[in-house]
Amino acid sequence: MRIGELAVKAGVSVRALRYYEEQGLLGAARTPSGQRTYPDGAVDRVVLVQQLYAAGLSSRRILELLPCVYTSYATPQTLALLASERDRIDAQITGLAATRDRLDAVIAAATASVTDGCAPNHYPES
Amino acid sequence: MRIGELAVKAGVSVRALRYYEEQGLLGAARTPSGQRTYPDGAVDRVVLVQQLYAAGLSSRRILELLPCVYTSYATPQTLALLASERDRIDAQITGLAATRDRLDAVIAAATASVTDGCAPNHYPES
């Protein structure tokens, strides 16, 4: 598979894939002419990288954790890193849930004020 | 309250507070000599802003939503914005939970491989 196809299948840009390689996150074989070639498994790997990025991990951290995700083997240090990232994500979830609940309360209050007409509705009805 | 005290109480930097003012998120009265003065309520406001930043909202979006958080009144457009941000946060929570679960699985597998000695433990015991 070449880079364009991988980009489509993984839902990222070609530029992103080259960036991942630059960061050591995604290896690529090369054809004699220098074009990158990826195995099918690369799709899952890219998706995983995206998932970790979305969770707020940096390239460097992902680079440290990726091997042990695939080998299920980690040094105590890496294990500690894993646990710390897990806890961070957990805390982030808790915070986000609180924010969501707060927004829900605001939405409920604002909706009520609209339906009850207890606020001046000078906004356009169109 | 002056800016330094507010910064400490809200747990942010002085620079951040000036930035919030620049973005229109935080008003400030001025002493005749030009120093910013904040009421006690500013602490909560700053904390709220921080919470929204942490949820991935931009300054612009926060600026649009802050008034209706305090007035509990919103135009339909603003209400739609609120709902869309809420849903985005909800989706983010779902994704983060999946990532956390994946990390949990990795941690479990790696811990097992260590305790079972089923992997070469050539890492330093110190």
Next chain:
DNA sequence: CTAAAACCTGACGCTGACGTCAGAGGCAAG
């Protein structure tokens, strides 16, 4: 064979939420 599409390597641009430095003015304490 040829034109279009895909790929290559640099390398600069972008964005947002601040950090940081410079130079100058205020403010309570001794």
Next chain:
DNA sequence: CTTGCCTCTGACGTCAGCGTCAGGTTTTAG
């Protein structure tokens, strides 16, 4: 009065994850 801390206004620096453009090669479709 002056010492030392707080504050002020610019204004440039940072960092990460790419976007984008330039100029050239490779692969593919017809």
